[in-house]
Amino acid sequence: MRILDYLNEYYDQDIYPMHMPGHKRRFDFMQGIDPYRIDVTEVAGSDNLHNPQGILKDSMELAARVFDSYKCWYLINGSTVGLISAIFSLSRRGDKILLARNCHKAVYNAMHICGLQPIYLFPPFDENFGVNASITPEQVKAALDEYPDIKLCVITSPTYDGVVSDIASISRVLHDHQVPLIVDEAHGPHFGFHPSFPKSAITEGADLVIQSIHKTLPSPTQTALLHLCSSLWKNRDRLEDMCRNVASALSIFESTSPSYIFMAAMDNCVHLLNDEQESLFHEYIRRINKFARETEQLKHIRILCKGLDSIENHPLFYAYDPSKIVMSIKNISLSSGEFESIMLNKYKIELEMIAADYGLALTSICDTDEGFERLLNALIEIDREYGTDVPTKPATPPPIQDVLTRMTISAAKDMPDDKIRLADSEGRISREIIFAYPPGIPLVVPGEEITKASIDRIESLIQDGITVQSTYGELPAYVHVVEYEIN
Ligand SMILES: Cc1ncc(COP(=O)(O)O)c(C=O)c1O
Structure with missing residues (x-):
C-alpha cells in the first residue's frame, strides 16, 4: 500500500487522536x-x-x-x-x-x-x-x-x-x-x-x-x-x-x-501562544477539569491524579501535569492489548501508549469537548462491562534499580561485538540499548551487565504485548554484547 493511501484511509476512519502531535490534526x-x-x-x-x-x-x-x-x-x-x-x-x-x-x-x-x-x-x-x-x-x-x-x-x-x-x-x-x-x-x-x-x-x-x-x-x-x-x-x-x-x-x-x-x-504556534494564550488555555483547563470530575463515577478504572485519585495519594510526586490521562486497568478483566484494541476498534480512540497495566492518553489545547467525551464514555462503558473487584494483573515490578555498570557506554561501543541469544545473555555486557517504545527509556544500556532480572523484565514486557526494541533491532531473539565474558 502507498504511504499516502494509508494515511488518507486512516484519516477517513475518524479515529480520535489521544496522542501526539498536539495539533490533533486540526x-x-x-x-x-x-x-x-x-x-x-x-x-x-x-x-x-x-x-x-x-x-x-x-x-x-x-x-x-x-x-x-x-x-x-x-x-x-x-x-x-x-x-x-x-x-x-x-x-x-x-x-x-x-x-x-x-x-x-x-x-x-x-x-x-x-x-x-x-x-x-x-x-x-x-x-x-x-x-x-x-x-x-x-x-x-x-x-x-x-x-x-x-x-x-x-x-x-x-x-x-x-x-x-x-x-x-x-x-x-x-x-x-x-x-x-x-x-x-x-x-x-x-x-x-x-x-x-x-x-x-x-x-x-x-x-x-x-x-x-x-x-x-x-x-x-x-x-x-x-x-x-x-x-x-x-x-x-x-x-x-x-x-x-x-x-x-x-x-x-x-x-x-x-x-x-x-x-x-x-512560528504560527509561537504567535498563537502570544496572541491567544489566555483564552485557549482557559478553555483547555475547563475541559480537563470537567473530564476529571466526571471520572469520579468510574468504579474500577483509576485515573492518575484525577477523579477519585489525587496527588495526595502520591507522596513521591513533587507535582503532576494535569494534561496527561494515565488510566490504570489493574481492576479490569482485559489485558492491556485488549483494552487498547477495544479503545481503537469499538470507540475509535487511539491512545498514546499502553503499558502492562495502564494506558496513556495525551491531551492538548486542540482537543475538543467531543474528544474528551468520547474518551470518558468509553471508560465508563469499559468500567461497567469489564470491571473487577480484585486486581486481574500482578503489581508492576519496579524498574531495575541495581544496574551493574561494567564500563562506560563509549567503551562498550568500542569493544568487539558478539551476537547471542537473549536467553543466554545473563552475565554478558550489553553493546546496545534495549528499550520499550514508547517511552524509549533504556532497560539496558551499553556497558551494563545483563542480569537475570533484566532478562525476565524484557521477556515479561514482550509477553504483555509491549514493543521492546534494541539498537541493532534483533530482539526478541538476539542481543549484541561485548565479545569477551566477564572474568
Ligand atoms: C522524555 C523524552 N525526551 C525526548 C524525546 C525525544 O523527543 P523527539 O521525538 O521530539 O525527538 C522523547 C520522545 O518521545 C521523550 O519521551
Whole structure:
C-alpha cells in the first residue's frame, strides 16, 4: 500500500487522536499551511537557521519572550537533536554526568557520542500506579557529595506519565556546586501557560531546557525548542559564550536543510501562544477539569491524579501535569492489548501508549469537548462491562534499580561485538540499548551487565504485548554484547 493511501484511509476512519502531535490534526490551527507552496530553502529573504539574521531570528526572539527564556532555538529534528546538542555543548570527553536513569535514549546516545561517564539518579517508584516518581533534591545533593567532580546534570521533567520534579530546588543544589542543569521538558512545553499547570523548568532555574512542541502544542511532528535560560551564568558575556557553544553544537547535529514547513508552523504556534494564550488555555483547563470530575463515577478504572485519585495519594510526586490521562486497568478483566484494541476498534480512540497495566492518553489545547467525551464514555462503558473487584494483573515490578555498570557506554561501543541469544545473555555486557517504545527509556544500556532480572523484565514486557526494541533491532531473539565474558 502507498504511504499516502494509508494515511488518507486512516484519516477517513475518524479515529480520535489521544496522542501526539498536539495539533490533533486540526487544520484550523495550522493557519493555512500548504506544505509544497512554502517548502523553500535559503532563498532571498528566507534567512538561515544556522545563522539567523532576519525572519527566523525575529521569530525565535519572539519565542524566547513567549516562553520566558534568554535565547530560543527552533529545532527541526525533535528534542533528540536538542538533547544531544545541549549535552555536547556543556561537557568534555570523560566528564562525569549526573543522569536520571529514566531519561530518554537520546540522552544515552549523547553519552556515547560525547564519551561521558553517567552517574545515575534512580527515580523513586510509585507502587500505587506503577510509574516513576520525582527525582528529589536530596538525591542530587547525595550524588554531588559522593562525586564532587560531576560536571553536569540531566533530568526528565515531566515524565511521559506527567510526573514533575522540583526543578527549583534541584537547580539550587546544583548551582551551589557550579553544576549546570539540563531539563528534558519534551513533554511539558505547555507548562507555565496557565496556573493549573506546573511552572516550566525555564523559569525554575534550569540552564538549558528542551521542549518537543510537537508533543503537546499545535505544531507538527519533529518540531521542538531549545532554550538557554540559565540562572547559573548571570554574566551577559558568559551567556553569549553559551549561546555560541549551543549554536556550534547545533551546527554539527542538526540538518543543514531545515524545513520551512516546520519553521513556519513553529512560528504560527509561537504567535498563537502570544496572541491567544489566555483564552485557549482557559478553555483547555475547563475541559480537563470537567473530564476529571466526571471520572469520579468510574468504579474500577483509576485515573492518575484525577477523579477519585489525587496527588495526595502520591507522596513521591513533587507535582503532576494535569494534561496527561494515565488510566490504570489493574481492576479490569482485559489485558492491556485488549483494552487498547477495544479503545481503537469499538470507540475509535487511539491512545498514546499502553503499558502492562495502564494506558496513556495525551491531551492538548486542540482537543475538543467531543474528544474528551468520547474518551470518558468509553471508560465508563469499559468500567461497567469489564470491571473487577480484585486486581486481574500482578503489581508492576519496579524498574531495575541495581544496574551493574561494567564500563562506560563509549567503551562498550568500542569493544568487539558478539551476537547471542537473549536467553543466554545473563552475565554478558550489553553493546546496545534495549528499550520499550514508547517511552524509549533504556532497560539496558551499553556497558551494563545483563542480569537475570533484566532478562525476565524484557521477556515479561514482550509477553504483555509491549514493543521492546534494541539498537541493532534483533530482539526478541538476539542481543549484541561485548565479545569477551566477564572474568
Ligand atoms: C522524555 C523524552 N525526551 C525526548 C524525546 C525525544 O523527543 P523527539 O521525538 O521530539 O525527538 C522523547 C520522545 O518521545 C521523550 O519521551
